[in-house]
Amino acid sequence: MSKGWRSSEVFAGPQNAGARALWKSMGYCDGDFGDRPVIGIANSWNTLVPGHFNLNMVSEQVKKGIHRAGGVAAEFGVIASCDGVCEGHRGMHFILPQREVIADSIELVAEAHHLDALVLLASCDKIVPGMLMAAARLDIPAIMITGGPMLGGVEFDGRKTDETSLHEALGMLASGKISEERFRSLENLCAPTCGSCSFFGTANTMCCLAEVLGMTLPGAALIPAVHSERLRLACETGEVICRMAREGLTARKILNGLSIENAVRATLAMSGSTNAVMHLAAIAAEAEAGVDVMDLFSRLGPETPQIVRVNPASKWNTEDFWMAGGIPRMLKRMMPLLQKDALTCTGRTVEENVSACVFPFPENDDVMKTLEAPFSPRGGIAVLRGNLAPDTAVTKPGAIDPSLHVFTGEARVFDSEDDANAAILAGKIQAGNVVVIRYEGPKGGPGMREMYRAMKYLYGMGLNKSTALVTDGRFSGTNNGCFVGHISPEAAEGGPLAIVRDGDKITVDVIEGTLHLHVSDGEIWERFASWKKPAPKVTRGHLALYSRLASSAAKGAVVRAE
Known part of the structure; x- marks a missing residue:
């Protein structure tokens, strides 16, 4: 095994025969201990969280890509809870603190096993920022692939529904505006597929910001969970992380002051979740980026137009945002305001990534406007x-x-x-x-x-x-x-x-x-x-x-x- 790999300290030489034997007990082979990077897959799959329900399928494609590119895949589990299930009772007290546990657990596993690089699999509110915090703290090659948003549900009150529509409907039920039968019907039809919630809440905001930060492949954030394109992108993600490992493209070369500023701009431009402010501050702290996120929002807010409007700010949901061009088209329209030379996981800059993007769907001015004719001249946060x-x-x-x-x-x-x-x-x-x-x-x-x-x-x-x-x-x-x-x-x-x-x-x-x-x-x-x-x-x-x-x-x- 090359002495250049962190994992060499675990597997190289006769003194580490015990470690190799333990891995062989799980089916690893002699060829896995050669000049190949050991890529950890931090997978938050479970059957508690609809946004994470498909991550095992995503993980299998990531492994395929890693093997194709000459790496060794080693998967481990990460906790994840669903905000929607935990709302309104004692469980919500435990949600934000999980972000710290997620970051800590990934750090502990990556350091204990001397992993050479990481692929981060998540989709939801505190899990995505927790994983990005871990990547910034470790400063090893790391890339993220999210599970994608769910499709919108049956139309109600002028837009496609999601599970939060039930809480709006509860108020309507209490005031006699809708019937109990209509209320019960919504429960079955408002969340028709797995995936992160179809509205533009914290989950999808953070998935989008992971892409803006350069920690996912271009276009990764908004492909619906049930689309095969997400699986193809997962395979490519596995290939790219091996290249990042060999080139020494570590997390802090991506997560820095330039990318944090771009993420703040993007949050303002798409009126993302207010939670993004807190999560970006946490990521910037872990990356030791030397920027004050609150001051960035204060300074950039008045000069960053809002050019995207998605539910809850409009009737359009995340699938519509994806079809309107998603993050790549938004960044293309925002380029004059961005730190365009910020490096990304592809090894190219933000500007180079966007220039190479192809948009298969037509523009939708009801979802995404331009800097010259925005929804609002000021940012949405x-x-x-x-x-x-x-x-x-x-x-x-x-x-x-x-x-x-x-x-x-x-x-x-x-x-x-x-x-x-x-x-x-x-x-x-x-x-x-x-x-x-x-x-x-x-x-x-x-x-x-x-x-x-x-x-x-x-x-x-x-x-x-x-x-x-x-x-x-x-x-x-x-x-x-x-x-x-x-x-x-x-x-x-x-x-x-x-x-x-x-x-x-x-x-x-x-x-x-x-x-x-x-x-x-x-x-x-x-x-x-x-x-x-x-x-x-x-x-x-x-x-x-x-x-x-x-x-x-x-x-x-x-x-x-x-």
Whole structure:
């Protein structure tokens, strides 16, 4: 075995006969220990998550490509949970912390076994960024292939459905707008295939950003899960990782300040999930990229037009985005704004990749516009600051009706998502209210749950255009309406959100980028004088550890050794 491979320390020479014997016990052969790179396949396949249900088929094609290109494939499992299944109950506390466990577990396996390179298989919300964080931390050759989005379901309320349509329909059912039979029918027809959710939520946003970052082959993000083209691309991915290993094309040559800036631009241009802000901050930290992601969003937002509009911002879903040209066509239209010389996993630059792309489907101006004639002259994500968010908060103008871009209302305060949801369904929220949900941040939650159902219930109750919701928790990428999340510092750490009272006036201004509590500084300090930090909600297990070690949302909600 070549001394140039990391795996040589495991397999080369008579002193490592024991390691070779152990691998031979699984069917590996003498030829597998020659001058060939050992490629780890980090596969998050399971039958818990529809976005990961097809990854075993994808993995087999990756192995085929690795063998064709002269590598040795070694597969291992990675945990993955489904946000949609875990919404609205205690399970959601455990979702964001899994991102750290995923990154840690891949690092541990890759280092323990001295793997020469990695292929990362994932599709969903925290798994994709967790794997990218691991790649950045390890800085070995790495490439990602995602499982692809599911197809949209039966049409309902003017667009193709997905599983989140059920929560909107629940509000309609509660208000007598639809029948129980219609509601039950949606359950069977809204999610017709496996794949990541068909709306443009965190899962598909992060798959798209993996492509923008240069960590997947061009066009990989949006090919539907059930299309054979994804399997062909998986085989090519296996071939490419072997070339990357031989050429020494490591993760940090791709994941750096240039690609992070491109990813921020892309998030703004396609109005991606607000969670992308936090995940990009975490990836940048692991890559030691030397960029402040929050500042990038603040600086680039006003000068980056929104040129893509997909559900929840429109009736079009991810399949329509793919057919409109997907990420390659979007990058082609954005090229004047991009760091076009950023290197990608192909060994070519972003500009070179896009120049080589062929687009089999016609353009769709209802899904993707141009820089010259965009949906909006400003990006679809905004970072807010103010006396209610001294560090930062995040919102999504691309999913907010223009009439709500500046909204002032009276606070209705809840110390948990569960209490807020119950109040909304009980009809206790009125037009003009700002629903405040606190103690749901990384430490206070713990785990920073998504306030997904609250927004869906407001939509179903007909309040999505007359109320706002602010929280130190997170939102799903499918939410729309006037919402602000990731408020930092969080309430549990003594952020101003902790002292808001019912009846206080709050103004959300996504144009000026401010979040203001209409209470004097003196009154704020007086309230803090009587405030006491709450006791931890969890005192054992992984959540207790995460609660102690997690950074603020403004820093990516990461767990850092220092």
